[in-house]
Amino acid sequence: MTSPAVRAVRLGPRSVAALVLVGAVGVAAFGWPFLAPPESQVSAHAEDAPWLFAGLLVLLVAVVAATISESGLGPKAVAMLGVLAATGAALRPIGAGTAGIEPMFFLLVLSGRVLGPGFGFVLGSVTMFASALLTGGVGPWMPFQMLAMGWFTMGAGLLPGAARLRGRGELVMLACYGFLAAFAYGTVMNLAGWPFMGTMASNISFDPHAAVPANLARFLAYCLATSMGWDLGRAVCTVVLTLTLGPAVLRALRRATRRAAFETPVTFDAPGA
Numbered sequence: 001m002t003s004p005a006v007r008a009v010r011l012g013p014r015s016v017a018a019l020v021l022v023g024a025v026g027v028a029a030f031g032w033p034f035l036a037p038p039e040s041q042v043s044a045h046a047e048d049a050p051w052l053f054a055g056l057l058v059l060l061v062a063v064v065a066a067t068i069s070e071s072g073l074g075p076k077a078v079a080m081l082g083v084l085a086a087t088g089a090a091l092r093p094i095g096a097g098t099a100g101i102e103p104m105f106f107l108l109v110l111s112g113r114v115l116g117p118g119f120g121f122v123l124g125s126v127t128m129f130a131s132a133l134l135t136g137g138v139g140p141w142m143p144f145q146m147l148a149m150g151w152f153t154m155g156a157g158l159l160p161g162a163a164r165l166r167g168r169g170e171l172v173m174l175a176c177y178g179f180l181a182a183f184a185y186g187t188v189m190n191l192a193g194w195p196f197m198g199t200m201a202s203n204i205s206f207d208p209h210a211a212v213p214a215n216l217a218r219f220l221a222y223c224l225a226t227s228m229g230w231d232l233g234r235a236v237c238t239v240v241l242t243l244t245l246g247p248a249v250l251r252a253l254r255r256a257t258r259r260a261a262f263e264t265p266v267t268f269d270a271p272g273a
């Protein structure tokens with residue numbers, strides 16, 4: 001019989017509410033080109049909106065991370081978070097600029113699966129922040145990357161069968177999730193960068209005065225022209241690493257989780273006891 005899944009962070013009502021809030025704002029931040037009609041004030045400020053959303057997102061992601069930490073991210077979980085975030089940040093530059101080969105994604109999928117959605121959201125956001133500092137990728141896109149990676153890792157923690165599903169079935173599920181989520185990540189990040197193009201590429205750039213169907217066609221052309229190959233490389237890399245290295249990494253993560261005993265409070269002996 002499989003033991004119940006141990007979570008590094010138990011999400012409380014405040015944490016769930018914060019995640020829902022940042023999720024709603026995130027949908028607006030990524031999707032405003034299709035949510036705001038051409039005559040709206042948002043479309044009238046098309047050049048300013050991405051910057052405003054970027055500033056708002058970085059604050060909201062920080063608030064959510066702080067709320068989740070307050071709800072139960074103890075010293076053991078913080079130590080685990082530091083190790084995994086540092087490892088993920090170090091993995092990201094390995095394939096930078098090479099057909100989307102980014103091994104960081106597979107590690108975050110497995111970590112989110114073992115450690116749960118709350119820990120996964122914080123881990124994804126912190127890892128992307130650390131990797132941006134490491135690679136010099138700091139810019140207005142970074143808050144969008146942090147939120148998207150938080151969603152990516154949290155989604156792995158929400159997959160079914162955390163307590164019972166093991167073996168090949170679990171690996172196939174994680175590989176399928178990693179494949180689809182890699183494309184989803186690339187698509188939402190395209191949404192974040194697309195409005196910044198202005199008139200640099202008139203055939204595929206965002207037109208604040210065009211109707212939604214026209215902008216949707218432009219966005220699809222933009223994705224096909226700029227990121228389809230990169231997203232496919234990321235997806236295939238995630239699947240291959242999950243199926244080959246997944247069993248060993250899952251065992252290591254679960255062994256570390258059991259030994260850490262996250263749900264057991266840390267106590268200190270009094271001096272002279």
